[in-house]
Amino acid sequence: MAGYLPGTASLIDEVDKRLLVVLRDGRTLIGVLRSIDQFANLLLQDTIERIHVDSEYGDIQRGIFIVRGESVVLLGEYDDVDDKSDDHPARKLKKVPIEEILEAQKAQQTRKLEKTKLRDRALLNMGLQPSEMNESFFS
Numbered sequence: 001m002a003g004y005l006p007g008t009a010s011l012i013d014e015v016d017k018r019l020l021v022v023l024r025d026g027r028t029l030i031g032v033l034r035s036i037d038q039f040a041n042l043l044l045q046d047t048i049e050r051i052h053v054d055s056e057y058g059d060i061q062r063g064i065f066i067v068r069g070e071s072v073v074l075l076g077e078y079d080d081v082d083d084k085s086d087d088h089p090a091r092k093l094k095k096v097p098i099e100e101i102l103e104a105q106k107a108q109q110t111r112k113l114e115k116t117k118l119r120d121r122a123l124l125n126m127g128l129q130p131s132e133m134n135e136s137f138f139s
Helices: 007-014 098-125
Strands: 018-023 028-036 042-053 056-067 072-077
Antiparallel strands (some): 042 056
């Protein structure tokens, strides 16, 4: 193992490894790191976007993916679950077809939006200004 490298140089050891990357917008990507630069921009190959809804997930093939460094929240080496025990947390997830997970994701987003609208309405009724108003609230 090489010595400690400061900043983005520490990612050099991760080149050619399969990584899991969580972005600021909540998306999860899994791909092979092929290149990085001084701004921690990433070039991922054979990338999939993994969508989680409750205990189900689905994967969308994305191919080559360029990720702007400032949008990365979390980055780590990805290892497929090879633990044979049934109590491994990843074993509790069920892979479903992409159409099914996209429909579940849309339903989840709709529920979240409705919950936010109710919260905002309650705050307005109390004379308080919600911190993040949904534009769709007044439309």
